[in-house]
Amino acid sequence: MERRHRIRRIANFVNLSTPLGLLISVVGGARRTNGPDGLILAYGYRYAFPVAGAFTVGNVVVTKHPDGYLTGRLLDHESRHATQWGLVRRPADAAAVPGLARPVDAHLRQPGGLQPLRTARRARRRRVSTQIAMVAEE
Numbered sequence: 053m054e055r056r057h058r059i060r061r062i063a064n065f066v067n068l069s070t071p072l073g074l075l076i077s078v079v080g081g082a083r084r085t086n087g088p089d090g091l092i093l094a095y096g097y098r099y100a101f102p103v104a105g106a107f108t109v110g111n112v113v114v115t116k117h118p119d120g121y122l123t124g125r126l127l128d129h130e131s132r133h134a135t136q137w138g139l140v141r142r143p144a145d146a147a148a149v150p151g152l153a154r155p156v157d158a159h160l161r162q163p164g165g166l167q168p169l170r171t172a173r174r175a176r177r178r179r180v181s182t183q184i185a186m187v188a189e190e
Contacts, residue, residue, distance in 0.1 A: 053090050061090040063138035064110040070137075073112025082114055087122070089131055095119050108133035 053061075064070040074092070077084055082094035094114040106115040106122060113130045115121050122130065 057089040060135055060138045061111055064134065067110075067138070067140060069140070070110030070112060073109030073114065076109055077112055077114050080114065083119075084112075085119070087113065088127070091127075091131060091134060093122050095121065106130055108137065110134065110137050 061070075070092070073094075074084070077092075077094035077097065080094075080097040080099050082097040084092055084094045087093040090111055092112045094112055095118055097114045097116045099116075105117065106113055106126060108114070108130045111134050113122055113127070113134070
């Protein structure tokens with residue numbers, strides 16, 4: 053394991069995000085296995101929330117799909133989210149940091165691949181401008 057992955061693993065354990073991810077995987081009935089780069093892969097999560105192909109809490113990558121789903125670009129993407137979790141002091145801080153409370157997964161909407169991030173940003177801007185218009189009308 054590379055040094056940066058060891059540091060991420062320690063940071064995510066100390067800030068309690070990995071223990072929280074493990075708790076979520078246990079409550080969700082997922083089967084855990086060791087993955088690459090210090091990640092823990094949890095397959096078979098049984099709840100429909102959050103609506104995503106996979107989500108990451110600390111170093112734990114959780115998916116409702118069977119073994120083998122977390123590979124390639126998706127696993128690389130979720131690995132980056134594990135690094136983002138390492139940047140917060142504790143899971144409660146994630147709510148105060150925009151983009152970490154619900155990591156930017158809008159570009160994972162296509163089943164076989166990733167939408168360009170630019171498309172996800174445009175969609176988010178449209179939602180925000182619609183919400184502002186609705187508030188202005190009230």
